[in-house]
Each structure stands twice: as C-alpha cells, then as structure tokens.
Amino acid sequence: MSVNxxxxxxxxxxxxxxxxxxxxxxxxxxxxxxxxxxxxxxxLEGKKLGMIFxxxxxxxxxxxxxxxxxxxxxxxxxxxxxxxxxxxxxxxDSAKVFSRYLDGIMIRTFDHQEVVDLARYGTIPIINGxxxxxxxxxxxxxxxxxxxxxxxxxxxxxxxxxxxxxxxxHSILNGCSKVGMDVVIATPDIYQPxxxxxxxxxxNAKYHGSKVVITPxxxxxxxxxxxxxxxxxxxxxxEGEASDRDKAFxxxxxxxxxxxxxxxxxxxxxxxxxxxxxxxxxxxIDSPNSVVxxxxxxxxxxQKAIMALVx
Numbered sequence: 066m067s068v069n070x071x072x073x074x075x076x077x078x079x080x081x082x083x084x085x086x087x088x089x090x091x092x093x094x095x096x097x098x099x100x101x102x103x104x105x106x107x108x109l110e111g112k113k114l115g116m117i118f119x120x121x122x123x124x125x126x127x128x129x130x131x132x133x134x135x136x137x138x139x140x141x142x143x144x145x146x147x148x149x150x151x152x153x154x155x156x157x158d159s160a161k162v163f164s165r166y167l168d169g170i171m172i173r174t175f176d177h178q179e180v181v182d183l184a185r186y187g188t189i190p191i192i193n194g195x196x197x198x199x200x201x202x203x204x205x206x207x208x209x210x211x212x213x214x215x216x217x218x219x220x221x222x223x224x225x226x227x228x229x230x231x232x233x234x235h236s237i238l239n240g241c242s243k244v245g246m247d248v249v250i251a252t253p254d255i256y257q258p259x260x261x262x263x264x265x266x267x268x269n270a271k272y273h274g275s276k277v278v279i280t281p282x283x284x285x286x287x288x289x290x291x292x293x294x295x296x297x298x299x300x301x302x303x304e305g306e307a308s309d310r311d312k313a314f315x316x317x318x319x320x321x322x323x324x325x326x327x328x329x330x331x332x333x334x335x336x337x338x339x340x341x342x343x344x345x346x347x348x349x350i351d352s353p354n355s356v357v358x359x360x361x362x363x364x365x366x367x368q369k370a371i372m373a374l375v376x
Contacts, residue, residue, distance in 0.1 A: 070374040074184040074191040078201045078239040079265050086243060090209050092370035100135065107137025108373040112168040114138060119145035119174035120301055124337065124364055125194050129171050132369040150179060160187035169376040175302060190375040197232060197302070198259070203336050204236035206367040208244060210360045211292060214332055219245035219273065221291040226251045226283045226317050227344060233296045233336055235262045238277065242266040245273035251286035252279065253313050283317050290327040294334045295319045295344045320346045332356050
C-alpha cells in the first residue's frame with residue numbers, strides 16, 4: 066500500500082508506520098537498480114537540502130551529498146561553527162529562516178532536542194542524520210540490507226553486542242521491533258537502553274508476537290542468531306570514558322569463538338567506522354558472513370529514498 070510521506074520529518078523509526086518503512090525499502094531498491102543501470106532518476110530536480118553537521122562524519126556527508134546530486138538537487142554543507150545553531154539565533158528562528166530558503170534539512174548533531182525543535186518550528190521536512198539518542202537512517206539501511214540478503218525480516222533473530230544505551234542500540238530496538246524481528250541486546254548491566262525506547266519496543270514486539278531481550282551474556286545472546294551487530298564501545302564525545310568502557314566491554318568483543326554460536330549463514334554488521342581488534346576482530350569483519358560494505362553502500366540508496374519521499 067502506497068502512503069504519502071511528502072512533508073514528513075524523519076526523527077525516529079518509531080514515528081514511521083510499517084507501511085512507510087516498507088515504502089522506503091521499495092523505493093531504495095528501485096533507485097539502486099536505476100543507479101546500477103545508469104538510468105537517470107532526478108526525482109528532486111532543483112530541490113535544495115541543507116546539511117548541518119555539528120558532529121562530523123565521512124559516510125553521512127558523502128551519501129547525502131551524492132544522493133542529492135543523483136536525485137537532481139543540491140546538498141549544501143554547514144558545519145557547527147558556521148551555523149551556531151541555538152547560540153547566535155534561537156532554533157525556532159533558525160528553523161523558520163531555513164524553511165524560507167530550503168526544501169529540507171538533514172542534521173547530524175549531539176543533542177536530540179535540536180532535531181525535535183527544528184521539526185517543531187520549521188515547515189520543511191527534517192531528517193535525523195544522527196543524534197546521541199538515535200540513528201534512524203543507519204538502522205533503516207541495516208534492515209534494508211538484511212532484507213536484500215535474507216528476503217525477509219519478520220521472525221529473524223537480530224543480536225546487538227555492545228553499548229545498550231547508545232544511539233545504535235536505541236534505533237535497533239525501534240527498527241527491529243517495528244518489523245517483527247526478535248531483538249537481543251547484549252550489554253553490561255550499567256549500559257542499559259533508554260526506558261521509553263525499551264517500552265515502545267516491547268509494545269511493538271507484543272503486537273508482532275516477537276521478542277525483545279536484554280542480557281549481560283553475549284555468548285548466550287548470539288546462539289542461533291541470524292544477524293550479529295556491533296558498534297564502537299565509546300561513541301564520539303565519549304573519548305574520556307574510553308578506558309573504563311574498554312574494561313566494561315572486554316568480554317563483548319565479536320570474535321571467531323563468539324560467532325560459532327550463531328547460525329552458519331549469519332550476517333555480521335557494523336555501522337562503521339570499526340575499531341578492529343576492539344569490538345570486532347579482523348577475522349569476523351573480513352569474513353564471508355560480513356556485509357559491512359554492502360551496508361555502507363546502501364546508506365546512499367536508502368537515504369535517497371527517504372529524501373525523495375519526504376521532499
């Protein structure tokens with residue numbers, strides 16, 4: 066069923082209907098095929114996307130900028146020092162001004178409330194490129210990649226090993242529970258997910274008849290896993306906690322011994338950049354089960370679909 070997403074902001078996967086999630090996937094698949102065949106697909110001819118980066122990123126900037134170019138529009142880069150969002154000018158005033166110039170905004174920042182406020186006060190769609198709370202574009206990409214490889218999502222077992230309270234774990238809870246996957250978060254007791262996000266995931270799981278599990282035992286967690294996912298132990302801005310986190314997550318490295326407990330055809334995923342030898346070993350990330358670079362490529366296709374649908 067086709068749904069109209071024009072003008073809709075993407076702040077969280079939780080805000081999307083299941084129909085909207087699959088509409089993003091269907092368009093991403095089509096745009097990927099068009100790109101591979103060289104067929105033009107300028108769905109956003111003349112449109113302008115403001116790209117605000119309070120948090121720097123390689124993949125996010127390139128994928129959004131290339132995506133807008135291929136869709137026929139222009140992506141305009143602004144770093145945190147250029148915009149001074151919420152400092153020289155209130156976010157509400159900035160949102161109103163941006164809305165007069167641009168057709169959409171993608172923002173990658175620390176404070177999730179900045180994204181919420183831009184959407185609240187602006188009149189153009191806002192795309193959450195990442196906050197400390199959520200990373201929806203990445204997890205939509207992850208689910209799209211799994212769908213490509215497994216031909217289904219519902220009923221698969223997705224295991225995340227690492228910091229249960231970071232933006233990846235939160236969006237994984239939102240996304241996997243939304244599509245009916247069993248999701249297991251393997252994390253130390255002191256790194257638990259946001260309670261509201263957990264409650265939403267449990268509600269989704271109840272609707273689908275799936276499971277949401279939090280456990281401090283990563284080896285037991287990955288038993289019969291269809292997907293094993295990890296992320297850096299200390300996210301950007303947490304560098305001062307790196308030593309303590311290295312100790313807390315010492316037993317959470319995804320290595321050859323751990324993945325032997327998963328299904329033989331499991332997928333290994335990582336949002337990148339990866340700290341090889343810490344959260345994952347070379348033997349795992351470079352194995353035939355690893356789809357990390359397919360995942361990275363698919364950021365382009367999924368984000369193009371999101372932009373085309375909301376702008």
